[in-house]
Amino acid sequence: MRILVTGGAGFIGSHLCERLLNDGHEVICLDNFFTGRKENIAHLMDNPVFEVIRHDVIEPVLVEVDQIYNLACPASPVHYQYNPVKTIKTNIMGTLNMLGLAKRVRARILQASTSEVYGDPKVHPQTETYWGNANPIGLRACYDEGKRCAETLMFAYNRQNGVDIRVIRIFNTYGPRMLENDGRVVSNFIVQALKGEDMTIYGDGSQTRSFCYVDDMVEGMIRMMNNDKVIGPVNIGNPGEFTVMELASMIRKITKSGSKIVHRPLPPDDPVQRRPDITIASKSLGWKPTIALEQGLVRSIEYFSERINNPKNPA
Ligand code: NAD
Ligand code: UDP
Numbered sequence: 001m002r003i004l005v006t007g008g009a010g011f012i013g014s015h016l017c018e019r020l021l022n023d024g025h026e027v028i029c030l031d032n033f034f035t036g037r038k039e040n041i042a043h044l045m046d047n048p049v050f051e052v053i054r055h056d057v058i059e060p061v062l063v064e065v066d067q068i069y070n071l072a073c074p075a076s077p078v079h080y081q082y083n084p085v086k087t088i089k090t091n092i093m094g095t096l097n098m099l100g101l102a103k104r105v106r107a108r109i110l111q112a113s114t115s116e117v118y119g120d121p122k123v124h125p126q127t128e129t130y131w132g133n134a135n136p137i138g139l140r141a142c143y144d145e146g147k148r149c150a151e152t153l154m155f156a157y158n159r160q161n162g163v164d165i166r167v168i169r170i171f172n173t174y175g176p177r178m179l180e181n182d183g184r185v186v187s188n189f190i191v192q193a194l195k196g197e198d199m200t201i202y203g204d205g206s207q208t209r210s211f212c213y214v215d216d217m218v219e220g221m222i223r224m225m226n227n228d229k230v231i232g233p234v235n236i237g238n239p240g241e242f243t244v245m246e247l248a249s250m251i252r253k254i255t256k257s258g259s260k261i262v263h264r265p266l267p268p269d270d271p272v273q274r275r276p277d278i279t280i281a282s283k284s285l286g287w288k289p290t291i292a293l294e295q296g297l298v299r300s301i302e303y304f305s306e307r308i309n310n311p312k313n314p315a
Contacts, residue, residue, distance in 0.1 A: 027049065040177050061097065084141075124273055125241075166227075168224050
């Protein structure tokens, strides 16, 4: 198949492109390189069935493809809050453009939605039937409401135009190729621990997250795209739940770091707890994560350690 991956030079997107190429597909990576990097996909450039288009999804594009994975959108709060209006445009105009393309070329389209559609959840663990508790005017709203509206667009195009859609809600995902200055918790703590800098816990560190290793995420995405039973939304994430303090201690232990743990103010609307209910993913897709947090952290730490010691020769 010929497959379009928007946001393909980003963290998850680059792993997805690599896996799709390994599975024998032709891959077109479309990216505006806001948070993506050429070096994430440099090792794929010699492959004759891999193409890169520098393009912004807020502008229409026409390419003949069989499947579209729509990942274009900054995922770290620091990056999506940098230009909130642009984040909204990316989610809404970008998803509209990709749905228009899917309709025109009759491609199946998978939307990378997020656990953030549940906002600061009052139902725990989060099931797909929960409508969420998002602040529509807060600092995270450009992302949360943008992604919620993108889901609405997906279902409207499906009902109105018969577009073949799939929607997954991705929970916190980590691994090699996250940006060092990404601002997300796993990369922040690993880089701080490796450099011997203070590890910055926002608030008291009792808030929880569930961390999924990127290889497990990519497997879940591909299974969802190619299944004929469910269109979604389906939660994809690792149900192991950890406090931010537990994560910091684990990273400090694995890296044998002497970094101090310090506390910084909790950003507004920071969700208190988050854990996916993955019953649908496991029953309908036969998917469950296989890489435990400690194991995934060891692999991620190797990557960041290589980059920090050898910034010109990324792993
Ligand atoms: P990332 O920031 O590394 O990747 C996003 C990619 O999209 C980057 O390459 C960026 O340059 C590109 N991009 C951004 N705006 C664009 C635009 N207007 N036009 C074209 N390209 C654009 O983030 P990621 O962690 O790889 O996330 C990928 C997708 O998964 C995002 O849609 C994100 O919302 C979703 N997601 C990720 C997580 C996570 O924990 N990583 C959790 C929930 C949802
Ligand atoms: N966090 C933290 N220190 C950091 C970065 C993040 O304590 O240096 C916290 C953040 O407040 C949140 C959790 O870690 O409670 C996850 O943050 P991240 O930005 O990775 O993703 P989120 O799930 O909030 O979108």
